[in-house]
Amino acid sequence: MLRGQRSIWNSAVCIFATLAVIFALQISPSYADEKVMERTITVSATGTATAEPDEARITSGVSTEALSAREALTGNSEAMNKVIAALKAKGIDAKDIQTASFNVEPVMDYSKDGTPPKVRGYRVSNQVVVVVRDLDTLGAVLDDLVSAGANQIQGLAFEVSKAEILKDEARKDAIANALRRAKLLAAAAGAEVGQVLQISEDATPDMPITYAAPRFAKVQAAVPIERGTSKLEARVTTTWQLK
Numbered sequence: 292m293l294r295g296q297r298s299i300w301n302s303a304v305c306i307f308a309t310l311a312v313i314f315a316l317q318i319s320p321s322y323a324d325e326k327v328m329e330r331t332i333t334v335s336a337t338g339t340a341t342a343e344p345d346e347a348r349i350t351s352g353v354s355t356e357a358l359s360a361r362e363a364l365t366g367n368s369e370a371m372n373k374v375i376a377a378l379k380a381k382g383i384d385a386k387d388i389q390t391a392s393f394n395v396e397p398v399m400d401y402s403k404d405g406t407p408p409k410v411r412g413y414r415v416s417n418q419v420v421v422v423v424r425d426l427d428t429l430g431a432v433l434d435d436l437v438s439a440g441a442n443q444i445q446g447l448a449f450e451v452s453k454a455e456i457l458k459d460e461a462r463k464d465a466i467a468n469a470l471r472r473a474k475l476l477a478a479a480a481g482a483e484v485g486q487v488l489q490i491s492e493d494a495t496p497d498m499p500i501t502y503a504a505p506r507f508a509k510v511q512a513a514v515p516i517e518r519g520t521s522k523l524e525a526r527v528t529t530t531w532q533l534k
Contacts, residue, residue: 329532330482330532330533330534331488331530331531331532331533332473332476332477332482332484332530332531332533333528333529333530333531334469334472334473334476334528334529334531335469335493335526335527335528335529336465336466336468336469336472336526336527336529337465337468337495337524337525337526338460338461338462338463338464338465338466338467338468338524338525338526338527339461339464339522339523339524339525340457340458340460340461340464340522340523340525341520341521341522341523342451342453342454342457342520342521342523343451343518343520343521344426344449344450344451344518344519344520344521345424345426345450345451345452345453346422346423346424346426346449346450346451346452347422347423347426347429347447347448347449347450347518348420348421348422348423348447348448348450349420349421349423349432349433349436349444349446349447350391350418350419350420350421350444350445350446350447351374351418351419351421351436351441351443351444351445352371352374352391352392352416352417352418352419352441352443352445353367353370353371353374353416353417353440353441353442353443354367354414354415354416354442354443355367355370355414355415355416356398356412356413356414356415357412357413358411358412358413359412359413360395360413360415362413363395363412363413363414363415364395364415366415367415367416367417368417370440371417371419371440373439373440374419374436374439374440374441375388375419376439377435377436377438377439378421378432378435378436378439380435381428381431381432381435382425382428383421383422383423383432387421387422387423387424388419388420388421388422389419389420390417390418390419391418391419391420392416392417392418393415393416393417393418394414394415394416394417395413395414395415396413396414396416397410397412397413397414398410398411398412398413398414399411416443418443418445421436424452426449426516426518429516430515430516433447433516449518449519449521450521451521451523454521454523457523458523458524458525460523461523461524461525462492462525462527464525465525465526465527466490466527466529469527469528469529470484470529470531473529473531477531477533482533482534483533483534484531484532484533484534485531485532485533485534486531486532487529487530487531487532488530488531488532489529489530490527490528490529490530491527491528491529492525492526492527492528493526493527493528495524495525495526
């Protein structure tokens with residue numbers, strides 16, 4: 292009986308070993324294929340395009356001082372209403388006038404004899420961002436702002452309204468630069484560029500052309516304006532197969 296059990300056991304071991312060999316032979320090629328690393332090249336490149344700005348963004352407002360906060364607020368509100376009315380009279384749509392900041396603060400008097408500072412009044416500041424869509428009127432808009440009572444002009448920035456569409460040329464240029472660079476590097480390594488495997492675009496916010504404008508109270512002549520050109524930039528990262 293013992294001899295028969297041993298025989299059955301040996302037969303089972305042989306069958307199991309045979310199946311294991313067959314299974315290993317079946318999966319080994321696939322396993323080997325998975326271990327083969329695909330050769331690739333990844334390159335980042337930038338493309339640019341130029342466009343003429345077609346709108347401007349002005350940051351302007353009124354700063355008012357008075358002995359009391361209420362007096363400063365009242366004076367500021369009256370002056371700001373005149374500024375906004377002048378903008379609308381110039382054809383600026385209400386949706387293109389947006390309050391950017393509003394601030395009320397004490398004006399301190401600092402003595403040189405070491406005594407604690409005293410409040411000598413209050414200052415109220417109100418600023419708006421104005422979008423001018425007709426650049427031919429920009430100089431006149433600036434004149435009217437100051438004439439209406441704006442005593443703060445914080446800056447002027449030119450922008451391209453259809454920058455996202457016009458940036459397509461920059462994207463094409465970026466892809467062309469990436470492919471040129473990939474071919475150069477591959478050739479130096481004794482390889483050739485195959486099919487593209489992946490393309491991603493990096494976020495590159497467009498930088499408007501900005502002009503700093505000092506604080507002023509009166510304009511005697513029309514403001515000269517030169518819009519120049521804006522540079523639109525696109526950056527891509529691409530991966531190609533090497534062959």
